[in-house]
Amino acid sequence: MDSLRQEKVQKFEEFVDRRLKPDLVHAIAERDKIFDQQKIFSDLRKNIENLEKNSVTSLRTLVNLGSEVYMQAEVPDTQRIFVDVGLGFHVEFTWSEALKFISLRKEKLERQIEEYTRLIASIKAQIKLVCEGIRELLQIPEEKTVEGRVF
Amino acid sequence: MGKSEVKGTVTSLSSMFPAEETQKAAKMVEEKLSEKQNEMNQLKEFIADNTSLINLVQKLPDELHHDIMVPFGKAAFFPGRLIHTNEFLVLLGESYYTERTAKQTVEILKRRGKSLESKVDALKAVMQDLKAEASFFDSTASEAAEGLVEIREYEEDNSTKWASQSGSLELETPSVAEADNKMGASEDDDYARIMSRLEELEKEELAAEDNEENLEDEDEDANAVESDSNEDELIKAAEGDGDEDELTKPAFHRKKDEGYSYLDHGQRYSESQSRKQLQQFNDKEPIEEMSNKYKHQDLTNQFASTGLTEEPVTKGEISHGRIIQEDTKTLSPSINASAPFEKKSVQTSKSEFDSSKAFTGSIVEHTQNLDKSSVGTNTTSLQSSGSQPSKPVSRFKMQRK
Numbered sequence: 001m002d003s004l005r006q007e008k009v010q011k012f013e014e015f016v017d018r019r020l021k022p023d024l025v026h027a028i029a030e031r032d033k034i035f036d037q038q039k040i041f042s043d044l045r046k047n048i049e050n051l052e053k054n055s056v057t058s059l060r061t062l063v064n065l066g067s068e069v070y071m072q073a074e075v076p077d078t079q080r081i082f083v084d085v086g087l088g089f090h091v092e093f094t095w096s097e098a099l100k101f102i103s104l105r106k107e108k109l110e111r112q113i114e115e116y117t118r119l120i121a122s123i124k125a126q127i128k129l130v131c132e133g134i135r136e137l138l139q140i141p142e143e144k145t146v147e148g149r150v151f
Numbered sequence: 152m153g154k155s156e157v158k159g160t161v162t163s164l165s166s167m168f169p170a171e172e173t174q175k176a177a178k179m180v181e182e183k184l185s186e187k188q189n190e191m192n193q194l195k196e197f198i199a200d201n202t203s204l205i206n207l208v209q210k211l212p213d214e215l216h217h218d219i220m221v222p223f224g225k226a227a228f229f230p231g232r233l234i235h236t237n238e239f240l241v242l243l244g245e246s247y248y249t250e251r252t253a254k255q256t257v258e259i260l261k262r263r264g265k266s267l268e269s270k271v272d273a274l275k276a277v278m279q280d281l282k283a284e285a286s287f288f289d290s291t292a293s294e295a296a297e298g299l300v301e302i303r304e305y306e307e308d309n310s311t312k313w314a315s316q317s318g319s320l321e322l323e324t325p326s327v328a329e330a331d332n333k334m335g336a337s338e339d340d341d342y343a344r345i346m347s348r349l350e351e352l353e354k355e356e357l358a359a360e361d362n363e364e365n366l367e368d369e370d371e372d373a374n375a376v377e378s379d380s381n382e383d384e385l386i387k388a389a390e391g392d393g394d395e396d397e398l399t400k401p402a403f404h405r406k407k408d409e410g411y412s413y414l415d416h417g418q419r420y421s422e423s424q425s426r427k428q429l430q431q432f433n434d435k436e437p438i439e440e441m442s443n444k445y446k447h448q449d450l451t452n453q454f455a456s457t458g459l460t461e462e463p464v465t466k467g468e469i470s471h472g473r474i475i476q477e478d479t480k481t482l483s484p485s486i487n488a489s490a491p492f493e494k495k496s497v498q499t500s501k502s503e504f505d506s507s508k509a510f511t512g513s514i515v516e517h518t519q520n521l522d523k524s525s526v527g528t529n530t531t532s533l534q535s536s537g538s539q540p541s542k543p544v545s546r547f548k549m550q551r552k
Binding site for chain 2 (some may be wrong): 083
C-alpha cells in the first residue's frame with residue numbers, strides 16, 4: 001500500500017514539475033512581452049503628444065548605425081509618421097490618426113494581457129490542486145488559512 | 152638490460168575509473184564545450200557586425216545627404232535624411248562618446264575587431280583543450296566498460312633508473328598508460344638495450360684508455376664527448392658497434408653545419424688534445440682516410456674560416472707542423488681544394504675501413520687539421536702548405552707517432 005502511495009505521490013510531483021511549472025513560466029514570459037509592447041506604444045503616444053504640443057515641424061536626431069555609432073539625421077517634416085501595425089506593415093499617419101491608432105492598439109494589448117493573466121491563474125490553481133492531493137496521500141494535516149488577525 | 156625480478160600489479164581499469172563517473176565527466180565536459188561554442192558564435196556575430204559597420208561607415212561620406220527612414224521609438228518611423236555624413240558619434244564605453252570622422256571611426260572599429268578576434272582565438276584554444284579532455288574521457292569510459300586491465304611492471308638493478316622513470320611516467324598518466332603499457336614494456340626494453348650498449352662502449356673506451364697512452368685518453372674523451380652529444384643518434388641506431396663511427400660522422404656533419412658548435416666542441420678539449428688527436432689521425436690514418444674527412448673538414452674549414460679566424464690559424468700552424476712530418480703521407484701538394492677531393496673519393500673505402508676500427512672521433516681531429524691549415528681550402532691544401540713552423544706541442548705528438 002505504501003509503495004503504491006509513494007508511486008502516486010511521485011507521479012503527481014512529476015506532473016507538477018514537468019508540465020505545470022514550465023507552462024507557468026512560459027505564460028508569464030508571454031505576458032511580459034505584451035507588457036513591453038504596451039509600454040512602447042504608450043511612449044510613442046507621449047512623444048507624439050509632445051510634438052503636437054510644441055508644434056515641432058522639423059527634428060534633429062542621432063541615428064544608431066549599429067554598435068553604438070551614431071550619425072546626425074534631420075527630419076524636415078514631422079507631419080507624416082509611419083507606424084508599425086503588425087505583420088511587417090507600416091502605415092502612414094498624421095498625428096491625430098496616429099494617436100487614434102495607438103489608443104486602438106492599446107485596447108487590443110490590454111485584452112491580450114487579460115487572457116494571459118487568466119491562463120496564469122489557472123495554471124497556478126492546478127499546481128495547488130496537485131499539491132493538495134499529495135498532501136492527502138501523505139496524510140499531512142491541512143494547512144489552516146489565517147483568518148483575520150490573531151490576538 | 153635490467154635483469155632481476157619483475158614486480159608488477161594488475162589493476163582493472165574499471166576499478167580505477169568507474170564507468171559512470173567517466174561518463175558523467177564526459178557529459179560535463181561536453182556541456183562546457185557547448186557553452187564555449189555559444190560564446191564563440193556570439194563573438195563571431197559581433198565580428199561580422201563590426202565588419203559590415205566598417206563598410207557602411209566607409210560608404211556614407213560618399214554623399215552629402217542620405218534619405219532614410221528615421222526611427223522614432225520602436226514602432227514608428229519618420230522619413231528624413233542623414234546629414235553631416237562625415238561626422239560620427241562613437242560610444243567609447245562608460246557613457247563616454249566622441250565625435251570622429253569616417254576614417255577615424257574606421258580605425259576605432261578595426262581595433263575593436265582585432266580585440267574580438269584575439270578573444271575568439273583564446274576561446275578556440277580553450278575549446279581545443281576541452282575537446283581533448285572529452286575524447287580522453289570517452290576513451291577511458293569505453294575502455295573501462297570493455298574491462299581493460301592496467302598492468303605495471305617494475306624492473307630493478309641497472310634498469311631501475313629508467314624503469315622507474317617510465318614507471319613514473321605511467322604514474323602521471325595512468326589512464327593513458329593502460330594503452331601504453333602494452334607498448335611501454337617494449338619501449339623500456341629498447342631504452343634499456345640502448346643504455347646498456349652505451350655503457351659497454353664507454354667501458355671499452357675506458358679500457359682502451361688505460362692500455363694506451365694519452366692519445367687514447369684524448370680519443371676517449373673526444374668519444375665520450377661525442378658520444379654524449381650523439382646520444383640521440385646512438386639511441387636511435389643502437390644496433391651495431393660500427394654504427395657509432397658512422398653515427399659520429401653524421402653527428403659531426405651536423406656539428407660542422409653548426410660550425411661554431413664544432414669549434415666549441417674542440418675548445419672543450421685543450422688545444423693540445425685536439426692537436427694530439429689530429430696528430431693521431433694524421434699518423435694513423437693514411438691520406439685515404441683523410442680524404443673522407445676532407446669532405447667533412449671542408450665544411451668545417453669553411454665554417455671555421457668564416458667564423459673564427461684565430462682558432463683555425465693557430466691550429467693550422469700546428470697541423471702544418473704535423474703535416475710537414477707527414478709529408479710522406481700527405482697528398483699531392485696542390486693547394487687548391489678541388490684536387491684532394493678526387494683523391495679522397497678513391498680512398499674512401501680504406502678510410503671507412505679504418506674508421507670502423509678507430510673508435511674515437513678521428514673525424515674531429517682531421518677537420519681541425521684542415522681548418523687550421525687554410526681558409527676554405529681542402530685538407531690537401533692544408534697539408535701541402537705546411538710551411539709554417541709547427542708548435543712544440545704538435546712536435547711532441549708527432550714524435551709519438
